[in-house]
Amino acid sequence: MPIIGGAERLPRTVWWLVLARAVNRLGAFSVGFLTVLITSGFGVSVVAAGAISAAFGLATIPSRLLGGVLADRLGRRRTIVAGLVACALAQAGIALSSSVAMVAVFAVLLGLAFEIYEPPSQAMIADAVRPAQQAQAFSLFNTALAVGGMGAGLIAAGLGRWDLRWLFVADAVSCLICAAVIRLVLPADPPAAPRRAGEPAQGGGPAQGGGPAQGRRPAQGGVSAWRDRRLLVLLLSGTLFAVIFMQVGMAMPLALARRGLEAADAGLLSAVAAVVMALCQPLLRWTAALSHHAAMTSGYLLLAAGLAGYAAAEGLPGHLAATVVWSAGDVLMFGRSYALVVGLAPPDARGRYLSVFGTCWGFATVLAPLCGTQLLELAGPAGLWGGLALVCLLLAAAQLTVIRPLLRRQDSRTMVGV
Template identity: 55%
Template sequence: MTGGAVLRPEPLPRTVRLLLLARVVNQLGAFSLPFLTALICTDYGASLTTAGLVSAVFGLATIPSRLAGGGLADRIGPRTTIVLGLCGCAVAQLAIAASSSLTCAVAGAVVLGLAFELYEPPSQAIIGGSVPEPQRVRAFSLFSAALAAGGMGAGLLAALLGRWDLRWLFVSDAASCLACALLIGLALPRDRPAPPAVKQDDTAVRPLRDRRLLGVLATGTAYALINQQTVMTLPLALARQGLPAADAGLLFTAAAATTVLAQPLIRLPWTSRLTTPAALALAHLLLAAGLAGYALSRTLPTLLASAAVWSLGDLLVMGRVYALVTDLAPPGGSGRYLAVFGTSWGIAATLAPLLGTQLLAGAGTTTLWSTMAALCLLLAALHLRVTPQSPSLCNGAGPVRRRVSGAA
């Protein structure tokens, strides 16, 4: 057939594409954190409870880190903030790798937490401010896919290095952070901080008074708590089942590959027509199915299949929720809104290792994953009742596409 018309998405801005590339580079070494608890247990003989407390301290430190990232992006610029955060992470990762005692490892974990989230608010604000509203779901989904693309290599690297020495995972992560910082510093445009009048705009600094944002923050924190269980507790859970903890790297790779390969699902007409509450409800049903698979699986192949199902739900969540928060923010306030919403990850990173290690030690892997699956079902119902629709979609905007004539 000739003379047909093909619909293609508008290309993303160069700045966003460079940011996606930099994140791939960073993510290639970014699977040390899930093995922090395993390192503490194996190298220092610490108990599960102690390992959970150390991870909780790390998570607690990420909360001021996320808020500082939003504030610094406004004051010194997003590029400088991103580079500062990445270099801080590299220093902390190397300190953990070189630590000779549990005290030194804990100190490194605290420094890592304080630097860990500086990157996120400015990078998300760059994406949200660089693309039109109808393209934000796609842009944030691609950001998630960029993490997954780097994660495929990272998961294999973790499986390889983890069998040799877990400390090399932290060295690899530090190297990827420095490479990403170099790429960001050379490729992104020079910072142009907003003038003082804009910085002091009262409408941009009141995210905690926005009830819509607080509702999204509550459900987002619950989701992040579940997500962090699949990151922080998974290596320990595999060990409890008699499988190598390093096999978590293979599960991370399967999830990452699914996220990359499933990107076309975001652009399907029926998924783009879903309201934000309906899309998030569907996502949590998929998350529940994947976690139920974790609860029932006893072999690596079935665990890999469960990881793939889980990642489909994760893909739907990441694109929609960050686009929603960006749309809720007033002009000039996206960095602060994203920073406040991002504290959900710090809260979850604090609570997840405590909850996960206690459930794992007291009730076992089946109860751990079954509890998380039940929480996903509850969140699916809550999204249909309390989650606001994205303003850009309420205004009737559809996906922005360009029409290209061609022959088929």
């Protein structure tokens, strides 16, 4: 495999997945306008529209779990394609709905399909790369989401002025394009291994690009990720991180307005964060020698510094500088968390482990608006960002004093980069 700058190139499978995710994210701007479509198109109250959006958010939690189960049993590529096509059908249904009841049904169906794509994509990345490359690959996968979101905002601004229904049509088209790319260019799912009588079923397939899983634990058919205490600890810390991360998007417009700045400047800060994430990707090779725990601790400290910068900032320049700091921390730690999860999972249960860990974003979708608005109301912008910075410091301490000893003590043989 070719070497650049002392680091192996990522396999083509990873780059195709990154490209497909960027294309899909480029079109995934319709959900943010669901409430507006319901209120303006059908004359429904904001409260009722919010309840439908909340139902969509709750449906994404079992969606991700379903994606993990299907990834291990049906196959990675088949599950990705099925999830994207299901999303396209649900979005087309919303665009064609003639009543608010139909919109509500299709919104829930969209939620049930929305996250199916994630676990098999992440599992396919874990299958395709060597353990030392997992953090870089997962970080790049996350950056594709941020960069695609920049273009998504521009497309939404154009189509949204014409007719909000066209946002869902464009999103459906992007899902179908993404599904076609995945189906045509990624390796097919390997056939299921024949089973002997009494032998449990095993999902997924052999690692792609990494050779046989020598030295790993034997495959464990039917393993329950929810019974792995190490994974649940990572899920808890991941949920806290997700709540903090989502505040930057959800609470930032309100916090800026409280300080007399333009709420729309939150879009500028989001664009700066995406640029920083993209520019920092080559720098990950310099931190490859760090253990996952050391990198995540450093990332939490950078997040704390950036959020503290928000707490102290009064004008836009201070907010921009703080955005650069926390974005660098996000790049440093995001891929490491998923690499830790992959290190815990038996080879045939990677999809399920990643899907369970990924529910932290579903939980955060419910918790973040409640926590952010309450903190902002009680303590103002300085209290909101200062409190979140303190939580980041606690997470940094927990990474070294609780999570690392727990993972080492229970199964040090399965850890990568510890």
